[in-house]
Amino acid sequence: xxxxxxxxxxxxxxxxxxxxxxxxxxxxxxxxxxxxxxxxxxxxxxxxxxxxxxxxxxxxxxxxxxxxxxxxxxxxxxxxxxxxxxxxxxxxxxxxxxxxxxxxxxxxxxxxxxxxxxxxxxxxxxxxxxxxxxxxxxxxxxxxxxxxxxxxxxxxxxxxxxxxxxxxxxxxxxxxxxxxxxxxxxxxxxx
Amino acid sequence: xxxxxxxxxxxxxxxxxxxxxxxxxxxxxxxxxxxxxxxxxxxxxxxxxxxxxxxxxxxxxxxxxxxxxxxxxxxxxxxxxxxxxxxxxxxxxxxxxxxxxxxxxxxxxxxxxxxxxxxxxxxxxxxxxxxxxxxxxxxxxxxxxxxxxxxxxxxxxxxxxxxxxxxxxxxxxxxxxxxxxxxxxxxxxxxxxxxxxxxxxxxxxxxxxxxxxxxxxxxxxxxxxxxxxxxxxxxxxxxxxxxxxxxxxxxxxxxxxxxxxxxxxxxxxxxxxxxxxxxxxxxxxxxxxxxxxxxxxxxxxxxxxxxxxxxxxxxxxxxxxxxxxxxxxxxxxxxxxxxxxxxxxxxxxxxxxxxxxxxxxxxxxxxxxxxxxxxxxxxxxxxxxxxxxxxxxxxxxxxxxxxxxxxxxxxxxxxxxxxxxxxxxxxxxxxxxxxxxxxxxxxxxxxx
Numbered sequence: 001x002x003x004x005x006x007x008x009x010x011x012x013x014x015x016x017x018x019x020x021x022x023x024x025x026x027x028x029x030x031x032x033x034x035x036x037x038x039x040x041x042x043x044x045x046x047x048x049x050x051x052x053x054x055x056x057x058x059x060x061x062x063x064x065x066x067x068x069x070x071x072x073x074x075x076x077x078x079x080x081x082x083x084x085x086x087x088x089x090x091x092x093x094x095x096x097x098x099x100x101x102x103x104x105x106x107x108x109x110x111x112x113x114x115x116x117x118x119x120x121x122x123x124x125x126x127x128x129x130x131x132x133x134x135x136x137x138x139x140x141x142x143x144x145x146x147x148x149x150x151x152x153x154x155x156x157x158x159x160x161x162x163x164x165x166x167x168x169x170x171x172x173x174x175x176x177x178x179x180x181x182x183x184x185x186x187x188x189x190x191x
Numbered sequence: 192x193x194x195x196x197x198x199x200x201x202x203x204x205x206x207x208x209x210x211x212x213x214x215x216x217x218x219x220x221x222x223x224x225x226x227x228x229x230x231x232x233x234x235x236x237x238x239x240x241x242x243x244x245x246x247x248x249x250x251x252x253x254x255x256x257x258x259x260x261x262x263x264x265x266x267x268x269x270x271x272x273x274x275x276x277x278x279x280x281x282x283x284x285x286x287x288x289x290x291x292x293x294x295x296x297x298x299x300x301x302x303x304x305x306x307x308x309x310x311x312x313x314x315x316x317x318x319x320x321x322x323x324x325x326x327x328x329x330x331x332x333x334x335x336x337x338x339x340x341x342x343x344x345x346x347x348x349x350x351x352x353x354x355x356x357x358x359x360x361x362x363x364x365x366x367x368x369x370x371x372x373x374x375x376x377x378x379x380x381x382x383x384x385x386x387x388x389x390x391x392x393x394x395x396x397x398x399x400x401x402x403x404x405x406x407x408x409x410x411x412x413x414x415x416x417x418x419x420x421x422x423x424x425x426x427x428x429x430x431x432x433x434x435x436x437x438x439x440x441x442x443x444x445x446x447x448x449x450x451x452x453x454x455x456x457x458x459x460x461x462x463x464x465x466x467x468x469x470x471x472x473x474x475x476x477x478x479x480x481x482x483x484x485x486x487x488x489x490x491x492x493x494x495x496x497x498x499x500x501x502x503x504x505x506x507x508x509x510x511x512x513x514x515x516x517x518x519x520x521x522x523x524x525x526x527x528x529x530x531x532x533x534x535x536x537x538x539x540x541x542x543x544x545x546x547x548x549x550x551x552x553x554x555x556x557x558x559x560x561x562x563x564x565x566x567x568x569x570x571x572x573x574x575x576x577x578x579x580x581x582x583x584x585x586x587x588x589x590x591x592x593x594x595x596x597x598x599x600x601x602x603x604x605x606x607x608x609x610x611x612x613x614x615x616x617x618x619x620x621x622x623x624x625x626x627x628x629x630x631x632x633x634x635x636x637x638x639x
Contacts, residue, residue, distance in 0.1 A: 025321065026321075027321060027335065044321075044323065044324060044365075046324065046326075046329075046333070046365055048630075048631075049329050050370055050372075050376070050476055050630075051366075051476060051628070051629075051630040051631065052329075052364070052365055052366045052367075052630070052631075053364060053365070053366070053630070053631040054323050054324065054363065054364060054365040102363060102633065102637075103465075103631075103632055103633050103634050103637075104463070104464040104465055105463040105464050105465070105473075105631055105632040106631065181326075181329060181333065182324065182333065183324070183333070183335070
């Protein structure tokens with residue numbers, strides 16, 4: 001009986017984990033409906049100019065670390081890390097970026113750039129971008145180029161106001177050195 | 192600063208980037224290829240939109256403190272488009288579609304719920320599934336569209352339901368057929384694989400002409416999708432082609448005559464990495480086409496080589512040849528066992544007319560004028576002589592490529608920019624050539 005209960009609970013937990021990893025579609029994502037942590041968001045980006053092709057992407061914020069815990073990790077990555085400005089604290093996020101060509105002929109890489117991901121605070125429907133910070137993030141960093149059919153996992157870092165309990169991360173595929181074009185996506189950085 | 196014709200574009204960009212009140216100064220349009228003294232007058236004169244002196248406006252824009260209004264930020268919000276129109280008579284609805292620029296100017300089939308439902312039954316995809324995103328040009332705002340939205344346009348174009356997966360494959364590429372450039376782009380779509388026979392496309396006599404419902408309506412639908420789902424095709428706003436391009440009516444949609452390929456010549460889709468048994472659409476971009484038959488003692492592959500050497504249009508560094516099967520057979524018989532072998536021969540053995548080479552290679556001209564060889568010797572032969580540098584080789588020292596229009600170097604593209612497609616009915620040794628370049632391919636099977 002105990003074994004059966006254990007299997008039942010494990011199955012239930014499995015179902016719950018599976019449910020939380022169900023991707024949401026980009027059309028349901030907005031500044032007022034940002035994706036929760038561990039919720040993949042599926043979207044598409046265009047690469048090329050006159051010769052445009054659409055590629056599919058899935059972005060997931062896997063975990064976030066904030067405040068002292070973030071500072072500890074940043075110090076481990078680089079002991080010289082400066083403290084954030086007064087009233088601010090660091091937030092680190094580990095992000096998974098999946099990149100797929102739609103067809104066998106889609107072979108352009110996507111340059112993620114150094115800072116395609118921006119942090120913003122939500123205040124009503126207005127968005128205010130935080131100043132970017134220059135720190136060495138824990139390895140691996142989410143930077144560089146991705147080939148179709150592969151994925152990249154890495155850390156990004158920003159500083160947010162200590163009193164901001166609901167910071168949101170924004171992904172715009174044509175800012176910060178990224179080379180695509182597509183829908184701007186929003187991700188929660190708090191539970 | 193931007194020319195006045197791009198007002199709609201720059202307004203969209205500023206909204207897209209969250210700066211709806213960006214300070215913008217306009218110059219008269221066009222400035223490309225206009226005399227320098229005229230452009231100087233433009234700078235000294237007024238902004239055509241505000242009437243204010245342009246230089247004063249630029250100075251004020253850069254130095255005046257930002258007002259509260261200037262500081263406002265936000266994303267562009269569009270009202271959702273209604274899914275259904277109120278009932279009316281067919282005549283009035285048709286007129287409404289024309290007035291709203293939903294058509295290509297020709298009559299359309301009204302997309303009733305019943306007809307759209309019939310179209311949707313031709314795919315296993317859900318009606319609300321996103322197919323793609325499309326925009327008139329890279330800086331423009333993108334529009335997103337679903338399977339059902341594509342079905343509406345397929346009905347309007349006169350497509351049969353069995354054409355729908357092919358139309359969805361085109362839509363899934365997100366490439367507008369009416370690219371907003373002042374240079375009047377054209378597009379081309381080539382269909383390969385079993386779907387060609389399944390839907391009865393014309394691969395024979397008159398394949399490029401208005402002789403077949405599938406060839407016609409599939410190509411036409413791409414333009415309707417571009418206008419109605421991709422935000423393209425509003426002259427003066429989201430379409431700036433100075434003269435326009437008649438090829439946009441059906442985007443040169445035709446199938447490759449695979450059974451007419453010489454032994455060893457692969458169909459286009461196989462060249463692009465698909466299996467022969469796959470059904471595939473391949474999209475091209477360019478401006479113009481020539482139809483050619485030149486009866487001469489020269490073998491046909493040499494006639495083609497000579498044409499490629501001297502042909503010019505807006506696109507000078509890429510070409511697509513559409514060969515009739517009998518022309519392809521003649522070429523193959525001259526020792527070209529594959530399409531790739533023939534395009535390599537052409538790229539290796541075409542030069543560039545002097546006037547074109549020197550006008551597009553400023554560094555080479557400078558070296559020629561300084562006596563640096565071999566440029567100096569080439570230059571001495573005059574503008575009418577052929578310079579022995581191919582403009583179709585990639586990664587070589589050919590004519591400077593207009594990279595704004597080209598695929599990235601990372602695309603794994605082949606060593607030359609010449610493509611070959613075979614189609615036609617074998618009634619004459621005709622072939623066509625134009626400045627079209629390969630843009631990409633999509634699987635029809637994934638949309639069945």
